[in-house]
Amino acid sequence: MEKLLDSIMDIGEQMLINGAEVHKVEDSIKRMFSAYGTKRTDVFIITSSIVVTIHTDDKAYTQTRRITETTTDYEKVHRLNELSRSICKNKYSDKEIRNQLAEIAKSKKYPLWFEFICYAIISGAFTLFFGGGIIEAAVSFIIGALVRFVILLCDKTVKNKIFSKFVSAFIATSLAYITLRLSIISAVDKVIIGNIMTLIPGIGLTTALKDLLVGDSIAGLLRTIEACITALAIAAGYFAVAFLTGGII
């Protein structure tokens, strides 16, 4: 039973790390254990920690997991979800679950250069979206790719998301300001907005509000604070440039 708890905790941990919602993970863990016939399962999850206690006829087992880094990898979330469903049906042994988890850990990813292009396209597309012209979009496209490069550098050195958002916003805003001063573009706001769209915690905030209203108050509050701090970091990056230059327009 202890080994089983260990492997199912790993599934939950991976789900949370790769961006599944708190209640979804909680639900999956409960269902998996009830498939194995535990008498009672207590699950407590917030965005940074998982605590599970299972009760069998004669004993209770508890394990915790601390989650420090999260990413968004919906391919893994999808496959973990499939695994958890099939566990409920087939009641795999813990070894089998281990093998499947190892298989999922190897799941495909898009190459890094493709991410650079995506950042560039998103920035360019949203500059057009908010009413920028072709030249603004082209400038935004290039800055978008540079922002991804800045994020890569930050990930390699400081490993702090808040700081990396601040630096990204700072670089994006100053590059936009420089192109404005060189009279390459005329609408600096459209370029900055295009680049902000890749940094903004929009998804974080909506999930946060949703968690709050569904009743996962603690997880919801943590996510809300996280989203607000991220937004502040972006604003700080913008303000830093604005103060240095005396206003961006």
Added chain:
Amino acid sequence: MTSSELIQIAAGLIGSLCFGILFNMRGKRLIAAAVGGLLSWGLFVVLSHIIFNEPINYFIVAAVISLYSEIMARILKTPAAPVVTTSLIPLIPGGSLYYTMASAFEGSFNTFLEKAVSTLKLAGALALGIIVITATSQLLFRHVKQK
């Protein structure tokens, strides 16, 4: 529909598609998210000619897209949340947030307050629209399972 609206809808589709790739979505799930991006801004443009209230339009679009995602999730046997979040990318009030920051810097408190409130209204409407659909479906399914 004006040409700028068509550009917006196309940009919305591309935005959702690229974010889907950044979130490592693949195959049919990526297509579902990209189509969701197209639908979300397309619907918003149509609504904006009928109802002249941005937050209300945001709310309606978010609710419709959530419903779409719940349906796609059942068909593709995948969680609904990734599809919702990626489809609604075009509605993230990035522009509104930027003008809030800009007015904060310019020091005009009234303009700042006005912009900040409108940004919060949009974000709130977006979240409420999603919640109405997903929360009901969640509570409904939780309830059914416990019986």
